[in-house]
Structure formats: C-alpha cells, structure tokens
Amino acid sequence: MEINDFTDLTDLAPTGRASALDPAALSALVRKVHGPVLLPGDDGYDAERSGFQTAHRHRPAVIVGAAHADDVVAAVAFARAHGLPVAVQATGHGLSAATDGGLLISTRRMSGVRVDAAARTARVAAGVVWGQVIEAAAPYGLAPLNGSSPGVGVVSYTLGGGVGILARTHGFAADHVRSVDLVTADARHLHLTPDTDPELFRALLGGGHGLGVVTAMEFALVPVTRLYGGQLVFDGERIDEALAAYLRWTETVPDELTSSVALIAYPDIPQLPAPLRGRYLAQIRIAYTGSAADGERLVAPLRAVGPRVSDDLREMPYAASHTIHRDPSDPHAYHGDNALLTGLDAAALRRVAALTGPQAPTMVVVQLNHLGGAMATGTGAVGHRDARYALRLLSPLDGTNPAAVRALHAEAFAVVEPWSLGRSVNFLFGGHADRPDAAEVARSVHDAREHRRLAALKARHDPENVFRFHPAAAATPVPEPAVA
Known part of the structure; x- marks a missing residue:
C-alpha cells in the first residue's frame, strides 16, 4: 500500500553522479521538510553528523534532520534528483561505512513510541532507542527483544537481525516484526506487511540495510517483567x-x-x-x-x-x-x-x-x-x-x-x-x-543462495545503488550490465 509519493521531485531521474547543489533546489528542500537542512560549515552540522562511533564520521554534502516521515521522502527525492547517494543515521553505533559527500538523513528526531498492550505490540519511529521501548512497555508487563545497550537504535538493530538478551528464548528481534514503513530509492513511502509484499518484507528482516529508509516499525512484545x-x-x-x-x-x-x-x-x-x-x-x-x-x-x-x-x-x-x-x-x-x-x-x-x-x-x-x-x-x-x-x-x-x-x-x-x-x-x-x-x-553475512536473492531485490528496488553505506548493502550488489 502506497502512503504518498512526491511526484514533483521523483519524476526527475538521477544523473548517477553528484552535481553542484542548486541553491534554489536546496531552498525548496528547506521549505518542504520539518527538520533542519545543514551544509558543511553550518552551525549544528558537526553535531548532526556525529554518532556513538567516533572513529568514523559521515562527511555529507547535505544533512536532512528528519522530523517526520515526509521529510525522509523529500530527502530521498532530492538525493535522487541530484545524483546523491544516501546514508541514514539514528545513533551511529554500528557505523561501518561513512559517506564522503552525498546526503545524510539523521532520524534522531523521529522518536515516537506507541504500545498496544492488548495486541502486545509496539510501533516506533525511525530514531527510537531501545531504552524508550523498555520504559514504555514495562507498565503493561511487557518487554521488547532488545540488545544489551538501551542506547542502541531499534531500527538498524532489527534490520540486522537483532541478537538480544532473550534471543535463545524468543529468537531474533527481526522475527517478531509485524510491519515496516519504508521509503524506497524512488521516494515512494510503502507500508509493508507479510501480506502486502512478502518478498521485500522478508528481505528487510535480516538483510534490510540498502533496500530503503525505514521510517517506522511495528513488532511484537513479550510478557516478561x-x-x-x-x-x-x-x-x-x-x-x-x-x-x-x-x-x-x-x-x-x-x-x-x-x-x-x-x-x-x-x-x-x-x-x-x-x-x-x-x-x-x-x-x-x-x-x-x-x-x-x-x-x-x-x-x-x-x-x-x-x-x-x-x-x-x-x-x-x-x-x-x-x-x-x-x-x-x-x-x-x-x-x-x-x-x-x-x-x-x-x-x-x-x-x-x-x-x-x-x-x-x-x-x-x-x-x-x-x-x-x-x-x-x-x-x-x-x-x-x-x-x-x-x-x-x-x-x-x-x-x-x-x-x-x-x-x-x-x-x-x-x-x-x-x-x-x-x-x-x-x-x-x-x-x-x-x-x-x-x-x-x-x-559473509549471508549464504550464497540468500545473497543471490537479496542481490535481485537490490537490483529491482535500488538499481542506482542509492543506499550503499552499509556492509549489508555491499552484500547485495547491483549486477553490472552485460557488455556486448
């Protein structure tokens, strides 16, 4: 099910390489998004690009501090129109590949958590950390399948599988996801469940880095107090x-x-x-x-x-x-x-x-x-x-x-x-x-069969390799075109 589509920007095909950023286009981006848009040298640029991992920091040409899912859509559409690769950061714990240039979407402002005690589920926005979910679920006698650190971001952890402190009892965090809201490389905002797109939904849960930007996720909680x-x-x-x-x-x-x-x-x-x-x-x-x-x-x-x-x-x-x-x-x-x-x-x-x-x-x-x-x-x-x-x-x-x-x-x-x-x-x-x-x-992240399956999905959903700043994205390369 498609949530929205910024057709005024997504009709512009990417060039495949970064061009000089047009001041008018940047001004339009600033007007469109709720959060800040930052360039090198701006106040707040260094703080926004920094995360828990200090040995490697992103060096983007532009940062969008997303405050809402629509900001993510606008940011991806802008990047696509200007041939910019996209990196995403919430807390920066697992930063493996830093962008030099490109566009960084910072999701730390997207901090909403909603617990449905009757359904035993939680719905979280892209920047939520596990400590927030633990605190929100505890009054209902419920717990998430979090890892060892309460300061780690929920989304990236879960997209990688999520080996938590209850993993042998309840499995990977990824196995308990009910739905995912995803912005794809062509700036569509999709609500995915096992029924709407079984193949893409499954791929996100353990192989999801590099297939889009997750703006929200719903997952099951367990009755542990x-x-x-x-x-x-x-x-x-x-x-x-x-x-x-x-x-x-x-x-x-x-x-x-x-x-x-x-x-x-x-x-x-x-x-x-x-x-x-x-x-x-x-x-x-x-x-x-x-x-x-x-x-x-x-x-x-x-x-x-x-x-x-x-x-x-x-x-x-x-x-x-x-x-x-x-x-x-x-x-x-x-x-x-x-x-x-x-x-x-x-x-x-x-x-x-x-x-x-x-x-x-x-x-x-x-x-x-x-x-x-x-x-x-x-x-x-x-x-x-x-x-x-x-x-x-x-x-x-x-x-x-x-x-x-x-x-x-x-x-x-x-x-x-x-x-x-x-x-x-x-x-x-x-x-x-x-x-x-x-x-x-x-x-090495997946076996050969899973690697081929993820590579095919990557080629289908991100043929320009917009989302490339993660080992799992590198694990699903876009096939090179045949040469006659």
Missing part, C-alpha cells in the same frame, strides 16, 4: 578453567537461558575504577527467564570453577536488564568484527584468549555469545541461523593503528576458521568499506 541475571566474574588465573566450564555448560542449558562470556584485559590507567586497573577478567553474563531458584541451580557448575571477583546474579526487573552487560554509554572510537561458529573447543578458545589477552599489542575485548534455541528458526533473511556461537572482537582505536588492530583480529579469527560460517551484520563496527577484503566481508 523480571529476569534472573547478572555477572559471574573470574580473575586471570581462573580464565582457562572458566572458559572450558562455560563451553561445557552451554551444551546443557535450556533455551530460557541466554548468555555470553567476555574477556577484558583492563589497562592500568587512572580513568578506570581501582578494582579494574590492570586486571584480566572473564565476565560470564546471564539472562534467564525462569525462576530465581532454577537459575541458582543452573549456574552451580559455573560457580564451581572457584572464587569469583564478583557475583551479582539476582532477580531483577526487566527494566534493569542493561546492568547485565554494562555496555559503555559514552561515544568512542572502535573497530569490531565477528565470526559465527558451528561449534568451538576449549583449546581454540584458549588460543584466542592468549592472542588477545594482557600480552596483546593492543586492547581487545573478546565476547563469545551462546546462540541456538529459538534463533535457529524463523522466516526472515537473517543469515547463518545454524550458528551455535558468535565470537566477537572489539578494540578501541584512540591512538591505535587500525591496520594493526585488523591484523590482530584476523590472527584470532584464523584460530576458529574450522568452525566459521560467516558474520553477523549486527557486529560489524567501523571502516569495513575501506578494507581490502570488503567484498568478502559483505558476502
């Missing part, structure tokens, strides 16, 4: 034993328990709390939807590893679930990559720990997520659903050579290559479009 969860933290001398115990333990736990283990070698710097400075720690994070008594029984094998640096497992309201992972809330520079694995043995995990631990040339945060359960089934385009683990590596980049970081990550990922299926697009952070293996990274 509390969790048993928190962290078990072990010091460096017990890390090998803790990792081995964790791998054995994941073979036995029920789907109601979602967990991960993180390895962090904290630098000895005054900015850190004294108990963390210079320590190498293993943090096992737990989120269990069963009773606290059953949770205590389930974690007993982990506690048997030995004394903990800390142990805060407890029953908590779902609104406190962000305290399980304690993700940083301040913007910073980082690079991250991941591998989805069919399995893993303790010897390989110890080798990864040795490469990335206190003796590593640069700091690496290692996280191993236990997958499976409800994530193994679903109808969306999420790639590699048969993965049992996700190995994630993330390094701060302030004062660090990005090439050295990538080389260290590559060495660690080589250890787990025998089990590797590909990558999750949700955990690709920072500068991947500039890598020499960017095409391989993009293809």
Whole structure:
C-alpha cells in the first residue's frame, strides 16, 4: 500500500553522479521538510553528523534532520534528483561505512513510541532507542527483544537481525516484526506487511540495510517483567578453567537461558575504577527467564570453577536488564568484527584468549555469545541461523593503528576458521568499506543462495545503488550490465 509519493521531485531521474547543489533546489528542500537542512560549515552540522562511533564520521554534502516521515521522502527525492547517494543515521553505533559527500538523513528526531498492550505490540519511529521501548512497555508487563545497550537504535538493530538478551528464548528481534514503513530509492513511502509484499518484507528482516529508509516499525512484545541475571566474574588465573566450564555448560542449558562470556584485559590507567586497573577478567553474563531458584541451580557448575571477583546474579526487573552487560554509554572510537561458529573447543578458545589477552599489542575485548534455541528458526533473511556461537572482537582505536588492530583480529579469527560460517551484520563496527577484503566481508553475512536473492531485490528496488553505506548493502550488489 502506497502512503504518498512526491511526484514533483521523483519524476526527475538521477544523473548517477553528484552535481553542484542548486541553491534554489536546496531552498525548496528547506521549505518542504520539518527538520533542519545543514551544509558543511553550518552551525549544528558537526553535531548532526556525529554518532556513538567516533572513529568514523559521515562527511555529507547535505544533512536532512528528519522530523517526520515526509521529510525522509523529500530527502530521498532530492538525493535522487541530484545524483546523491544516501546514508541514514539514528545513533551511529554500528557505523561501518561513512559517506564522503552525498546526503545524510539523521532520524534522531523521529522518536515516537506507541504500545498496544492488548495486541502486545509496539510501533516506533525511525530514531527510537531501545531504552524508550523498555520504559514504555514495562507498565503493561511487557518487554521488547532488545540488545544489551538501551542506547542502541531499534531500527538498524532489527534490520540486522537483532541478537538480544532473550534471543535463545524468543529468537531474533527481526522475527517478531509485524510491519515496516519504508521509503524506497524512488521516494515512494510503502507500508509493508507479510501480506502486502512478502518478498521485500522478508528481505528487510535480516538483510534490510540498502533496500530503503525505514521510517517506522511495528513488532511484537513479550510478557516478561523480571529476569534472573547478572555477572559471574573470574580473575586471570581462573580464565582457562572458566572458559572450558562455560563451553561445557552451554551444551546443557535450556533455551530460557541466554548468555555470553567476555574477556577484558583492563589497562592500568587512572580513568578506570581501582578494582579494574590492570586486571584480566572473564565476565560470564546471564539472562534467564525462569525462576530465581532454577537459575541458582543452573549456574552451580559455573560457580564451581572457584572464587569469583564478583557475583551479582539476582532477580531483577526487566527494566534493569542493561546492568547485565554494562555496555559503555559514552561515544568512542572502535573497530569490531565477528565470526559465527558451528561449534568451538576449549583449546581454540584458549588460543584466542592468549592472542588477545594482557600480552596483546593492543586492547581487545573478546565476547563469545551462546546462540541456538529459538534463533535457529524463523522466516526472515537473517543469515547463518545454524550458528551455535558468535565470537566477537572489539578494540578501541584512540591512538591505535587500525591496520594493526585488523591484523590482530584476523590472527584470532584464523584460530576458529574450522568452525566459521560467516558474520553477523549486527557486529560489524567501523571502516569495513575501506578494507581490502570488503567484498568478502559483505558476502559473509549471508549464504550464497540468500545473497543471490537479496542481490535481485537490490537490483529491482535500488538499481542506482542509492543506499550503499552499509556492509549489508555491499552484500547485495547491483549486477553490472552485460557488455556486448
């Protein structure tokens, strides 16, 4: 179903390359949209283009700070008329490819949330973050399938699949989407459901970056009000034993328990709390939807590893679930990559720990997520659903050579290559479009069959490759025309 179509602009075909921006056309754009239109040098330009990822920032020729879905339509139509590629940013957590030139649509002003308690659904605008949805749903005894950080944007997270703290119990966030409002490359505003356009709707849920701009999304909520969860933290001398115990333990736990283990070698710097400075720690994070008594029984094998640096497992309201992972809330520079694995043995995990631990040339945060359960089934385009683990590596980049970081990550990922299926697009952070293996990274997000399906949809819905600033967009390239 078509919502609206700005035919006065969409009848102008793109040139395929950016031309000088016409002042009269810019003035018309300013009059058409509700939010600000910013050019380099304008007050607010730098703030608007900046996000959580500070190592890579967009450098657009023009920014539209969208306040309404009609602003997005007008912005895409303007970009199409002037041959400008389009990037989209809400919070900038997962920025992987920055635009240099082009048009940036900032959606942070689109912040509406509406909960339908009877239907157990939430409808959110493009700039909403998960903390807003958690707060809106809690009074009704409901919860979204959010990730570990309340400051992450709902839409981009969900388009990439969405591996949340309840993922083994309820599956990917993408599998619970009911409808999507999408602005396509030709500036049509569509309301998509499984019935209106099954093929495009399915593709958005796990492969949606690069197919348009989502202005709103409706998804199911789950009846969860509390969790048993928190962290078990072990010091460096017990890390090998803790990792081995964790791998054995994941073979036995029920789907109601979602967990991960993180390895962090904290630098000895005054900015850190004294108990963390210079320590190498293993943090096992737990989120269990069963009773606290059953949770205590389930974690007993982990506690048997030995004394903990800390142990805060407890029953908590779902609104406190962000305290399980304690993700940083301040913007910073980082690079991250991941591998989805069919399995893993303790010897390989110890080798990864040795490469990335206190003796590593640069700091690496290692996280191993236990997958499976409800994530193994679903109808969306999420790639590699048969993965049992996700190995994630993330390094701060302030004062660090990005090439050295990538080389260290590559060495660690080589250890787990025998089990590797590909990558999750949700955990690709920072500068991947500039890598020499960017095409391989993009293809690794889906298997060959899904890649071909998404490529065909990309060619149909975005033949000019307007939406190109994301690994998933690169994963669905527009086929080159045949040459006689």
